[in-house]
Amino acid sequence: MQPEIAPVAVVEVDSGGLLERFRGGLKIPTVSRQPGEGMDTEAFQAFRAYLAQHYPRVHDRLELELISRHSLLFRWPGGEPSLPGTVLLAHQDVVPVDTGSEGDWDHPPYEAVVADGYIWGRGSLDDKFGLFSILEAVEGLIADGFHPRRTLYLAFGHDEEVGGGDGAVQIARLFAERGWTIALVVDEGGAIADGMVPGLDAPVAIVGVAEKGYMSALLEVDGMGGHSSAPPNQSAIGILASAIVKLEDNRFPMRFDGATRAFFERGIGPESSFGMRVIYGNLWLFEPLVLAMLDRSPMMAAMVRTTTAPTIFHAGLKENVLPARAQATVNFRLLPGEKGDEVLEEVRRIISDERITVSMAGRAREASPSSRIDSRAWATLAETIREVFPEAIVAPYLLLGGTDSRYFRDLCDCVYRFLPIELEPDGLRRAHGTNERIPVAGLVDGARFYRRLIENADQATLDSDESQ
Incomplete structure (x- = not known):
């Protein structure tokens, strides 16, 4: 059975400001291209400048390192440097809109239109939702005087949609070279799914463990x-x-x-x-x-x-x-x-x-090893999900696609894939297809979730802490 979770205070989020910040980010077409097709470097530079303008506290307080010119690695040193850190992943890049399909969209893919309770646009779900939700959470924590015990890392790759070779691969290599230890990694992947399983009326928070x-x-x-x-x-x-x-x-x-x-x-x-x-x-x-x-x-x-x-x-x-x-x-x-x-x-x-x-054709990639579901890191993530989505049933599952998080599996055995958003039945199809969108209300849930996750992971004694 799912554990009972005590109610937590609801953190106020500037929903109107967050919506406009998110819309502005969607309008910048940070499209991934296959090797040899040419990369729009100006779009990624503009996106980076946009983030710096709208999240000044994050850029002032956290250390920022550029990896392969465009991937972003933020580091917020913790008060207890010996503790393994928390890593939150997201990616800046989006898939292209299929040539000739632009007219099939209900709203133009790079105009971030708000209509019918949704924000429409390429990258709205995959994965600028995760990126802006994380930054919003950290910006709010800094404003409220939060000081982490364990070091927090934010890793935002620029080429996840084409394999992550210059982004997440290099960031994970940097962790290994510098000896940075990790207690918990959370990336995109799962979501809150409703009506997915026969015999179950409640929504399910599906968390990718492999x-x-x-x-x-x-x-x-x-x-x-x-x-x-x-x-x-x-x-x-x-x-x-x-x-x-x-x-x-x-x-x-x-x-x-x-x-x-x-x-x-x-x-x-x-x-x-x-x-x-x-x-x-x-x-x-x-x-x-x-x-x-x-x-x-x-x-x-x-x-x-x-x-x-x-x-x-x-x-x-x-x-x-x-x-x-x-x-x-x-x-x-x-x-x-x-x-x-x-x-x-x-x-x-x-x-x-x-x-x-x-x-x-090219090289094969084997499935990732499964992460632990008997760990305190898993329990912390599940608790956080239930705090923000109290009706949800948390369940591990096998992710059908691929994410940047797979490159961190050799560094940590608690790597999980979950986006804090209620996914409509055809949401997966929309993510790389026509009419990608997210509910407007989901933005606030996303910011609240990452804030609670950072706080909970910081306060918890996680499995890898004892080996330090």
């Missing part, structure tokens, strides 16, 4: 080419299309363990209706039933299998010419314990067509 791995396979076919008036029995496009169909028809097997099992057994199970509580509490018997239930939802199914997603298809230049080559990229999100080369071999086995060359 991330799936990542791998893409490149499929290539060399055909004869020629004029479309005399096509072969099967063209390069046809051969490749058949392979894609095979992959989609032969999905990877389901596996119910680790963070996903804990989600049901330790998270939502004890809080569910009686019938579902019996099922979730006896997975040794009802596992096949639960897996069948999860398979009905793409998001839930992705928690229990390595997923297959064809994402790019290249073939043909002219309508009356047969392409000499066809290529497809298929993306896989790997369950913990599965390796990229093993998945690649399974792809070859499923396709079983010597006319198709299968290779790895």
